[in-house]
Amino acid sequence: MSDQIFEYLLERKLGFGKHQLRQFFIISFIDFLDGAEFLFLSLLTPTLKQEWNLSIVELSIFGGSFNLGLMIGSTICGFLADKIGRKRILIIGTVLQTGVVFLTVFAQNILQMILLRLTYGTVIGMNLPISSILMIEVTPKLHRGKIIVALQIMILLGRCWIMILGYIFMEGISKGNWRAISLCNSMPCLFCLIGTIFWIQESPRFLILHQEIQKGIDNLNNIGQFNNSDYEMLTDNEILSLKEWASEQHLHHQQENNSIKQLFNSENLPITWRNYLIFFLFMFTMLAIFNILPFILDDENKSLLHLYIVDIGEIPAIFLMLYSIDTFGRLSTLLLSTTLLIIILFSIWVWKFQIIIMGLIIFKFCCKINWGTLNVLFAESYHTLYRSLGVGTTMAMGRIAGSLAPFVVFPIYFNNNYLPFLICGVCSFFMLILLISYPIDLTKKPLDQLKKQ
Template sequence: MSSPPGKLKSFFISSAGFLLDGYDLSVISFALLFLPKELHLTPLQEGLVSSASLMGMILGSVLLGLLSDKMGRKRLMGLDLVIFTVFAITSALSQNFLEMFLSRLLLGVGIGGDYPLSSSLMAEYSPSRSRGRYLVGAVSMYWVGTLLSAVVNLVFLPTGDYFWRYSFAFGALLSIPVIVARFSLPESPRWLISKGKLKGDGIPTQEEENKGVTGFLDLFRMRLLPYLLLVSAIWFLFDVASYGIGLYYPAIFREFSLPSNYEVIYATMIIAVGAILGYILAEVAIDSLGRRAVLLSGLGVMALLLAVGGVLRLTGVVLVPYFAVFVAMEQWAGAVTLFYPAELFPTPVRSSAQGFATAVSRIGAVLGVVFFPSMVKVLGLSNSLILFSVTSAIAFILALLLRETKRKELEEISLGLKEVKGRNPST
């Protein structure tokens, strides 16, 4: 089934949610160099604030994923960012730990909800021959948001120690035009087919689209459950290392490499550029080499680089190009772990599966973020990198079990509870 008209418009409007996610998590990572002093945070409170939005994503991804499969993608595409906007503003206005923690937690509900919504919509809109490029491109917007956050921090830093309030508020302003634009998005045709609301020649039947799957509980039946656990476990292990390190790049550079706040911002910008270059290479490879090859390459290089960095005990300015190369290859794994569930599961539970896997991955992210500072203090940076190398290597082994999905229609590759004989789908 080919994509509906306006797929480029749909791409930019859907992927803007990932941009806001990247902006938000990167803004807080630099603000954490100042927040403990300004809000009088204890080390425990600092860890809770840094991981609060990730905790909120656990709830938001599951809840809005479920609602998306029941109510449709379009109805919820603006709601998630309204939640983001409101609590980005309250984050900027927070005066103490409790206000900041609750604001960040509820903001995370909106971000988490956008993952199953945007991923499902993008997968369902994209043509099979180039679906990988659209999905990888959408995820790459995370690092565009990261780069933007560094620029915004650079602009507001001269305003003083409370610059982070302006940076937080700017994130809310970013979301407003996206919310307005999302009202114009059409409903996903695949969701309409799955509900029996769209029929016609040249498109899958409702039976072909659903494959015997009716709702969320079907995800836990034996034909679907092993793959649900597999993609969730791989994403969980990836996020332990990715977020455990990624949310602390400014802190790592400040402690082990660069003394100046401005130098830290420039280094963060280099990291973001490295990630974007990694996505550009993944864009070229994803529909030719395939999902498994790209994922395995990313996880394998991650494990290798983390091990090398740990064994060599890298410190100083060399950490900037080292992490830039690391984050470039990290994106090969990050993009595929994020959208694999959207391709593997049928339309009636696509958002639910994506939401479940997102929630599990964010548990891994929270663990990485909460424990990384303590790990560095107890084990040192080098041994912490080696430990993350091990989690990446385990994810690599699990990824060997995944099936390939490149250049196939979703009704061909999605898992179901019964085999459905249908027409040869068009591409």
């Protein structure tokens, strides 16, 4: 039983309950703030362009700085979280996050703002992969997909938070008191920091695999006791099985442990290069359109309300994901969503302003499904010993695309408003081809299974 002891304990003994829900509630504020930031940038970018009279170059650098920071943060997370632990990275990230959001209130010029967005992107890039990884590593396999998708609800709530603040402090898409919005946004940052310090536990799976056996066992017992008042402590046989499981995992991975080489060995190479390309193409597509979204609505004489209406597509996407991700599987969900994404991008390019609002709603619908499902697919594809490294470097590849997107899309947009939709449709088509050939789908299957020889 040692090869599946961890899954057995999670499903049969610890169960899914108050611990996972409490951890979800705290961690979800990371995704809440991520969602808030993206909509805040949609308001901030055109506002700063008008308020500070920014050039296209300055606008592109500003638009790319946040994603460049996300790339740096994802890389830091990837290399450090598998060595020093998930919780430590999360604490460092949330401390910096709170400080940067507060300092944004006092930015006086575009250089300061670029540096702050770069730093904020870095800390968000550190935190985001950890939020999914921590939940995946303590959640029974039957609930893994749904719990990660549920984090997407918090992204939507984060945007609702900015919508409320926008109605209070903004006069339009490109005019208003963005400093007040930033100040209000520091409050959920502070809550996330406090919750992380006092109530988040280190992943027991991580601890046991890093030879901190007793700490891992203590954490497992704490989870069990918190979930169930009648919980019985781990037996000697179960502890022995955990030790045997850890030894087997280390024996299998010992030659490449704690090295990026493990992502490119014969077992992982087919996964890694696809992950990198899929996320690069997806993030370029999503962020290229997100960058021009407020401008295209403004050019079409749409109001702030229309900017918010576009987000409606994310609501049914979340509920569809909650059903489909475990019912049909990760890959099937992605294939259907990406196909629809291609169709709508080409449709907007052809029919332009005639379908722009409905088209963007469907675009957001598809992006939300892809974003949530890809997070699960990537995290499940790698072993615990290097899950953060795999997910972090994959996220970094996507953030590189996000950093490049403004430099590509703004010059194109200001010459031809709808050409970016054609370009993104082509990118999505290549992404679909990669998904069709994806080699693994761990829907409702155990993590960290050794490959049978």
